[in-house]
Every structure is written in C-alpha cells, then in structure tokens.
Amino acid sequence: MAEEEYIPSVAVAALDVLGVKKLVAKADECRLALRVLSRFVRNATESRMYAVPTAKGAFESTHAVDAYLGDAVYLFGDPALDIRTQVLRLAVRVATLIWFGLQGDERFLLRAGIAVGDVRRRVLSTGRGSLDVRIGTAMVAAHELEASQCWVGGAIDQSAPIDDEIGHWAIDCSVPRHTGATNARALNWITKGQDRSGLERALRDAVSTIGLSADSQRKLENTLSFVDHVYRRGLFAPFEFDLEA
Helix, strand or coil: CCEEEEEEEEEEEEEEECCHHHHHCCCCCCHHHHHHHHHHHHHHCCCECCCCCCCCCCCCECCCEEEEECCEEEEECCCCCCHHHHHHHHHHHHHHHHHHCCCCCCCCCEEEEEEEEEEEEEEEEECCEEEEEEECHHHHHHHHHHHHECCCEEEECCCCCCCHHHHCCEECCCCCECCCCCCCEEECCCECCCCHHHHHHHHHHHHHHHCCCHHHHHHHHHHHHHHHHHHHHCCCECCCCCCCC
16 A cells, blocks of 8 residues: 555645746757756755754754655655744745846746645555655645746745744745736845846846747846845845855
8 A cells, every 4th residue: 555644734845947948949959958957957956054044053954855746846844843933944045046047147947836735645666666755735735836936036825824934935025927816925046145237137147048039038127126125125036045146
C-alpha cells in the first residue's frame, strides 16, 4: 500500500520563471533557456536560509520539500513548525530569489505566490524508486496567486498570517494582476544596498534579453512602479547585510 499523509495546515510557495517561451524560441538550441532554468532551479531548491535579523542561525532550513515542474518550483514549509514561521521563512527565501535572479549575466525574472492551506501527499513506489505526489488547497492558492500577477515579484495571500515580523517582508500596496482584484500583500524583495539605477537597468536588460512583447513590457512597467514605490518610501526588505549589485 502507498504511504499517504494529510497535512491540514502548511505554507506553500509557487515560483515561476517568466519568459521561458521566448527563451526556447531563440535560435540557440535552447542553450540560454537551459542555463537560465538551471540557475533558477539550483538556487530555488537550496533550503538553507540566508542570514536575517530574526533567524536563530544563518543556515536554518527555509522549506522542507521542493518540487520541480518544468519552469516552476513549489516550496513546502515544514509542518513541524508553526504556520507563521513557515510563512516567514518562505517569504525570506522567495524575496532573496527574486533579487538574486536579477544579478549576474544570466538573469531570470521570477514571479511567486505564497499561501496557506492543506496538502495531501502520497509516496508511490516506481521502478526507479519512490515518488512524492502532493496536492491541496495551499498549492492551488499559491499557484493561482502567482499566475495572476503581472510583474516581476511576489505576493503573500490573505490566507497567510502576517504579523509585525512577516510584515517587514511585505508591503501594503496594490499587486498588479492580469484581471480582478486581490487582498494579497506585495512581497518586498528590494534591499537597501541595491543601487536603484542598477536595479532598473538589470530589469530592462533581462526583459530585452528574453524578448520584448506587449505583455512583458507591461510587467516591466508594473515592476518599475513597484521599485519607485519602495525607494520613495524607503521601505526596504530587512536583509541583515546590504547586498551589493
């Protein structure tokens, strides 16, 4: 019989790389697309937490399990931890990934959603070993929140608790969506040590490398508006150290 478990409350982050369709359409036999995705997946599945003021240690785990699906990754919180700690650690991890994706030569543009709900998992035995299959309201809510956004960035769903500590990683501003409205909070991924002009240039260069379209141009404009909102108000993500571009 397959091993099965029901987790009534867990935090989940859904992350997606933008512009993959444009990347694979380039006349380079998918070389750039694979390099970009490899960089994303390698860093997304790294579970160690970067140093933040509230962490007990620099290398505490940010998530218990990750699942890779093409150009997307799901990160599952550790059910052994309380739900607010799960949300906090996922928020820190995702914020770091969005920022990191804009550094270096092979940039990736990331969109993410964090939500809370249930998950049922089943471990299947296959000819090549075991396979962990998961589904639940947390995954659906995180995916729908991620897919609905029209920018480079992330959001925390209203299903997730946001106390003062988590609030340092969230901004009370409008989250641009393709359609409809949301009560989600925008995830803050901009560090005080980041030069604004360098950040804006990195965003434009990344969009240009992938290939401009009406949709990508809209995402870029929405992201630049968010950057302006953060810098004008001085509401930076509380990384423990300034991350230099």
